Amino acid sequence: MSESPIAQQHARTPRPGDLTDRLVATDVWTDQMLAEAGIPVVDVPFVTFGGGIGSFVTVDYLRISGVPTSAIRVLTPLRTPWESYEYLTTVSQIPRSERLRSDSQSRPDNIWGFPSYAIAEGPKQWWNVFLEPIFTRYYTPRAGHAFTAMEREMHRIRYPEMVVPGQVRMVRRRAGGGYFTILTPPEGAAPTRRIAYRSQWVHVAVGYPGLKFLPDLQRYRQRYDDFARVVNAYEPHEHVYERLHRRPGTVLVRGGGIVASRVLQRLIDDRDQRGLQTQVVHLFRTYVAGAHGPSVFSRRPGADGWAYQGFNYPKSVWGGQLKQRMRRTSGEERARLYKEMGGTNTPLRDDWLEQLARGRREGWYRVVIGQIEDMRPVGDLVEVAAGTDQGPQLGTFDAVIDCTGLEADIREHRVLADLLDHSGAGRNPVGRLDVGTDFELLGTRNGGKIYASGSATLGGPFPGVDTFFGLQIAAQEIADDLARQGFVQRLGPGRSTSQWWKWVRNTQI
Amino acid sequence: MLPTLSGRIQTRIFLLVVVGGPWTLIITPVLPTGADVGASYGATFSVLLVTTVLGVLWELLWHGLQQFRWEKDWPTLFGLLTGIPEGLLVWFLFAGGVVPWSDGVAGAAFVLHFTTTWLLVWLVANGPMRVPFVHWRINGGRLVP
Structure with missing residues (x-):
């Protein structure tokens, strides 16, 4: 616009x-x-x-x-x-x-x-x-x-x-x-x-x-003028799926929100329906291992890296207790509450859970915890250096799909x-x-x-x-x-x- | 639903009076109370009154349980199932002679009256209520701010 x-x-x-x-x-x-x-x-x-x-x-x-x-x-x-x-x-x-x-x-x-x-x-x-x-x-x-x-x-x-x-x-x-x-x-x-x-x-x-892109993505694009292999999920990126259709490949997916869920579903649907051999590496910056929150009265469910929530806020912000509570806050107190109920999350959906469980079991879906430090093109591929909980890691991918939804x-x-x-x-x-x-x-x-x-x-x-x-x-x-x-x-x-x-x-x- | 405590109490009283009242008026004559119409009305409206008054106390408990939910919501199913303990308590109070002005109520008539009223109130609360009261759902179920 x-x-x-x-x-x-x-x-x-x-x-x-x-x-x-x-x-x-x-x-x-x-x-x-x-x-x-x-x-x-x-x-x-x-x-x-x-x-x-x-x-x-x-x-x-x-x-x-x-x-x-x-x-x-x-x-x-x-x-x-x-x-x-x-x-x-x-x-x-x-x-x-x-x-x-x-x-x-x-x-x-x-x-x-x-x-x-x-x-x-x-x-x-x-x-x-x-x-x-x-x-x-x-x-x-x-x-x-x-x-x-x-x-x-x-x-x-x-x-x-x-x-x-x-x-x-x-x-x-x-x-x-x-x-x-x-x-x-x-x-x-x-x-x-x-x-x-x-x-x-x-x-x-x-x-x-x-849209705002993470600094590493911006740096990569400025330096190598490559908009095809490293994409943000909010941009058109159908060519990534088409390329995987033409030849098997490995994709790095970054992010823990609903867009990451949808992109993973698309990749796995394509595997299932078109018989592809796509390998997926999923990079979480924050890995959620289980229910989390400051007290027994505010604990959000989570597992396998994801924080789970039906909608993008706890439901009662649209009319119930949290709406009433937030209405009375201001300044730092309000910012703190936003932080408490914020954080990236995705809804629980049975088809997604099934797909990822199958991927983990069969070895074509792997999770890495950490952050991207550098990316550079190597031939047809992208080489990604990441700082992870297992130390520095280097990997090459056919595409990187960034699912972080930062707003400008x-x-x-x-x-x-x-x-x-x-x-x-x-x-x-x-x-x-x-x-x-x-x-x-x-x-x-x-x-x-x-x-x-x-x-x-x-x-x-x-x-x-x-x-x-x-x-x-x-x-x-x-x-x-x-x-x-x-x-x-x-x-x-x-x-x-x-x-x-x-x-x-x-x-x- | 996404109730606040005050919204719970207001909605409870409002719906039991505005929906439960006319429904009780309609259904009482056909209930198998084994008593004349006057006594039957006395019994059914007593049940409605006790359900409303005790309901305010129940809401404190339901609100407390809601605090353990991350979303601070009250699922549709809960709104229906809470009728079971609430109905049982009302029944025991009448059957045990705790309600001073009542001579007890007939079992079948009580079950029919209580379950149909509860169901109707629950149905209205989960949809039609939003038609005339367009502010109600965003105010945590409060009718009076």
Whole structure:
């Protein structure tokens, strides 16, 4: 989601209505300044940008609460709200037919979570959710199920009518109250280079600021210009599997999270289904041998290197005890709690356990504990030097698949950097955007509010922000706060029930 | 479910009154109580009242057990199975004559009334409750913040 293609197009042909040096350097803009720059202004009370699932669920909640389409604009380069998410799940080996790591009741297309995905899927899954997680593993929905359901809801709430295509460049406070959100529309879509959206409320939902690679991976790529044999699992890397299909090979997989699980499954599925002889070496930096945690009241299960957890946080952060507890913390105490329940983990799935047990037994899946120290290409292969618990080790591999999912600093995102530099936004105890319990971006208030949800706000008083249900919880907090300011009615039992019935009947609203 | 202690207690009282109450009203006349309708209502509503009051105490125990779970969740199955010890205790209290205003209840009628009420409350708590109360599940089962 970089602006660069659009920026490059525009660099060739100067057009009217562009940002001026004065605008870029000024924190608070007047209407006059925009008029002088020739940037047209569009008035709308509520603007959300990013346009992914975070924007979608927020708009869904507001529409269900009674906000008309004319009062909302979604500024986005995405064609559908799940486009970016689907790209990431697909490259990280979760195509539409595979299951996500998400709870049955976390439905971005349904604010009530009822009926849940499992109920919709059929009686076999009813039994699963009835017995989970005691006698069965957690039910999780197929990616395709989530996308098709969102598509239905998108049309039901007339979402496309609110979408304005383009890339948001910045948000600045407006003298006299409210904000200007600067949109760069696609080439040819508007007579001016920029359009300003003047609104009382702005919602920032730009998703992940970007991927960050571990230093050894970056070093290897810079030094040897090889992007084919050492890959990050969040990048397209189908060529690795294809190469293993053409000739037998050995792969080094690094990481202990769900992406490592999925990549291992793909490698072993290919072994099983295509009769390959792939050897897998799995490098854990932290090897989890068993249940771990500071006390008997907070002990997470683990075995064979992995920490096991159903979802990416302990479940009660999405509504229960941990949500309540985190809400009351701040500063170092909050950072400590994040650390306590954080840590890389993966869900327990029977097929994964079976595959890895078989691999260990038959000798084609081996575990090494340690860290990569150096990598260099040797002929067709990559030579990896690792510091391990058994001392320094050297090995050659056909490919290295790095499954560590580091996120870049929020400053890597141009709009977030601008908010930090010009609009009063600050950082929370873990370094992301500092939001309050109602997801207001603290420090930016200006006769209106800027809200933010999603990954960029991790570290706030609510931990599960970068999840389907977390985005919906944020949406509800935002809608309730907007209700306190008179923009919308708080969703009460009567309207909630009648709107749910409309959802059931797929009645357009 | 992901209850907090206060959410457990609030949900318990709310559902036993709002769902259990009307259900008891409906089912009592057809229960094999062997008594007239007035006495039958007296018995079934006594059971409902005792289940609610004792339930608040049970919730303290369930909440305590929940602390041993890493996820601090309360699986759907647990919500159903806790009905067994709770039902047995209520039965023993009535059968043992501990409830001062009651002359006891008929066994078959008690089993039918208690299990159907428990099942209904459990079903409502695991889905339909979220329809009118869209804030309930993210507030740990609390209806009043």
